[in-house]
Amino acid sequence: MIRTVGRGLLALFLTALPALAEDLTATLPDGTELARLTMPDGAGWCVLWHHSVQGFEVQDCYRNQEGRMVLERSHQPDFAAGLGHLPGRGQQISDGAGGYWIEDIGEPVPGDAYLLRPGTMAVNHRIVTSDRDVSLSALAPRARVLIALQPGKTE
Template structure:
């Protein structure tokens, strides 16, 4: 090894240590253990699960945040008071979206175990994960299968 390389590598590893602890990844896994998505979600960043309402067809979203390595539900958007969609009093605050629907903001509900299981619907429902500009269709990759969505990282 050339002089100075080892120290530089050690410094790089020391600098990467805290970043690795805050890196976080959103991982989606089929019931057979097959990983179908792995998306970076650093502390403070968020993602949404999007789908089309099975009766009305409009898009619904549930949005989460990586808060110090924990998966936290922060808000949802519901374009209508359709079947199965409603605001539960005391769980966030409901505000108009200005187009006939509503947001539920400030939910701030930690997800137990930083993971949950979703059974994606077929193509008409199209359950998707969205992290920034990246969108992964769980319905295309695992329609009607059990998919575990988990926030992973050094803390988890």
């Protein structure tokens, strides 16, 4: 009986604690931090850029799922070079304007990080959240940038 009550109290205590927030970071190879965005469990962000040939905006949207970076969906306004839906990887749905969303991708990003080489401002690679818009192209055009979801810094 005591053991059961003890477990119940421990479970109640643990659920009352705030979830550990992760940070989405963008850093250069030398460790220079370009951006740090608090990204609690369940929060999402998109990486947007203009297609280098067609010029329209493309977006890949991610979510923090229990500390993992997961690609959720992608918006592609056209079937231009380098774009397209792969059967079995999410569902292609019309956006009603000639383009399409690929929904329900649910693909964990290996290591919760990837390298991106932002283009010039004509391409304008950006990380966008509900309240921030960070242009990696303005901060580090043509540089190698590591985008990573990692445990938050403690102050």
